[in-house]
Amino acid sequence: MTAPDTDLIDTLVGIAPGSPLGAARARRPAARTHAEASYRALLLPAEPGDVSIAERFAVAAYVVGLHRAEGTCAHYTAGLLEHGGPALGKAVALAVAETLAEGPKGSFPPGPLSVEDTPAPVFALSAPVAAALGKRLEAAFAHAHFLVFHPRDAAAERFRPLIEAGWTTDAIVTLSQLVSFLAFQIRVVAGLRVLAATP
């Protein structure tokens, strides 16, 4: 789905070589190269290890959906269809619809910042969607939902459902990197699309 010589951010933004934004990206060559390498390492690794490619694209399509990121949505939806199949694609789309919220929210450690606390968005999947996702992805989506919308509500206890669903420590690190990287890629694409369209 991605040829070796293509750059996903350039593709999603619509940056042509030699365009003003192409020139700006060329002035940060390592950022360009390693953002792309991050994408490949997290979504299409040669050795997927403890997290399958289908799981990676399911989490990615979910995170992109939660962001209402139109610039990146089609790519990950297509990737999920290719690597996870149509039934999983449908379950992920329903999971997005059931758990949409706004961010960033959450609570600070008690003290002077508590006046800024905002209620954490609720994560609740209907039984059919949870069943279609399975235990591992249900736990992963709950974690992704927290990371996307209210990361300051972090706590060590948040890993327990992941561990109980079979996520190893290595897999939890990969999952955390995947969700967090997407938070970056989605914003670079959205930001550069606006920049390209604003002379």
Place this chain on the structure above:
Amino acid sequence: MPDTVQAHTAPNVFTRDQVDWLPWLEPIAEADLTERHIAALVDAARAKSPYFRLLARDPDALEHRTRTDKDIFYNTDAGAPRADRELAAAAVSRLNGCIYCASVHARFSATYSKREADVDKLLAEGVGADLGERWNAVVAAAVALTAIPMTFGPEHVQRLRAAGMDDLAISDIIQGSAFFNWANRLMLSLGDAAIKG
């Protein structure tokens, strides 16, 4: 589930002081780091850091994260001044609520700009603080890119252009803001900030 997190006090205010960070998941032990892990740390000195040794469990993801980070913030070839890139990082961290990340990048922004009072104002008052037009434009862009749904639009670009920024400088602010939406989520979720004992 690690039940070995050290007793500590998490900071409950934003600060430019040095803050510690303690992992909630077990990092790779220093003695167990392979050549691949050490290469992924990029700077060998990071073998001392529990944060980087934890991220080394996915070495490819760590290495590319680090090299992306360094180019966005340290590349001195034109674009936005380092102080502005660090301000964007601090503003995103302030909004997301990462006290650890905000402390590091508030220090960098203050160091490079010599505007300690304005940086402290951002930490104390939040992203609505009045920091003068140029920095207000940078913070507004960082906030609009961090909000979900995102609210970043042509008005943010025009305001940065009016503050004297070209395409490269604006793309530095976009990439710096986007990167801290990556970094904050790792720092916040994989461990806890701790007041230096």
